[in-house]
Amino acid sequence: MPLVIELLTGGVAALQDYILAHTLTCLVPAFFIAGAVYALFPKEKILRYLGPNSPKYISYPMSVVAGLCLAVCSCTVLPLFAGIRKSGAGIGPAIAFLYTAPATNILAIIYTASLIGIDFALARIILSISFALIIGMSMAALFSEKKLAEVTDDPPAQAFTMNEETKVSNWLWVFFALLVAILLWGASSLITLTVKAIGLAVLLVALVLVVRHTLSRDEVKSWMKETWFFVRSILPLLLIGVFVAGMLRVVIPADFVGKYFGSSTVGATLAAVLFGVVMYFPTLVEVPMARMFLDLGMGKGVLLAYLLADPVISLPSILVVRRFIGTKRLFWYVGLIIVCCTAAGLIYGFITSL
Secondary structure (H helix, E strand, C coil): CHHHHHHHHHHHHHHHHHHHHHHHHHHHHHHHHHHHHHHHCCHHHHHHHHCCCCCHHHHHHHHHHHHHCCCCCCCCHHHHHHHHHHCCCCHHHHHHHHHHHHHHCHHHHHHHHHHCCHHHHHHHHHHHHHHHHHHHHHHHHHCCHHHCCCCCCCCCCCCCCCCCCCCCCHHHHHHHHHHHHHHHHHHCCCCCHHHHHHHHHHHHHHHHHHHHHHCCHHHHHHHHHHHHHHHHHHHHHHHHHHHHHHHHHHHCCCCHHHHHHCCCCHHHHHHHHHHHHHCCCCCCCHHHHHHHHHHCCCCHHHHHHHHHHCCCCCHHHHHHHHHHHCHHHHHHHHHHHHHHHHHHHHHHHHHHCC
16 A cells, blocks of 8 residues: 555656646647647648659658658557558658657657757757658668559659749748747746746737738637647646656666666667567657656666657557568568667767766
8 A cells, every 4th residue: 555655646746747847838839839730731742742753852851841740659650651651652751751750740859858858859850860761761772662552643743833832921930930939938947937927928929910910710720629639639648658657766676777777788778779669658658758767867878769769669550560561671670770779879878978
């Protein structure tokens, strides 16, 4: 009974700290940003440029951009991956999209910066995008497109044209800039509460004026609808994850993580990557788990390796991906993830130890 009380106390304490420190100033603006990106950016036009006939300088950047616009876990991304693959996307861009969406979506990067640090967030987005491109291009080079899927009759993408359909207005960029400014200003710990409140009030008034000038009523409704979707689908799982992480902190011996995972050895880094590859956590839950490991003494290189691998793939997603690309291609895909994440963790650990 005392253990149960201790577990519950640890979970509640972690939840209380998380809600007070991160939810209002970081996560709420992040949900609005993610909802705006999903509602207002023309995703169907982005996915059009992922076909096997599209030039690499178009298809691969588009696969990364499409992934950045989605906040999904390694399993939720699978229907999207299957859809773009079935519609004719090349194996390389499709794999790059499959990797990017759960690894580098906007919510994940913002949350990582808030909970762990801007250095980890920057390392995560730079390395994840690099790995998505490396793994996607490697898969395309290893396996012939003709053996994987039929090519659709869609004409190859040539180049982007600034017409009325695809042009994003300058006011819309101002709108997104204000959303990001609200997030950064609200999450800053370097300004007083009074100055923060005044700044937020000014930014919110400016945002309302821009919204009235830029967005139609239907676009605003779509924005609110997508924002609410992210809130109701992610926030409950996120709170559960924080609560579980708080309980685990109670039961994991204080010296265990620091003793076996405190330095960026090959064995420790590889073990962290394999744990991330096999385990499944809903989107963003890997971040409080990583914060817990960091507090328990995990080395920064080992932690980064885990954080790079965990959201990208899991045992359930491995079983599903096999149906779409086959056992041999799956072996290479998983192997490339393990090698890239382990190498990144070792290099990052070496750099931070200097």
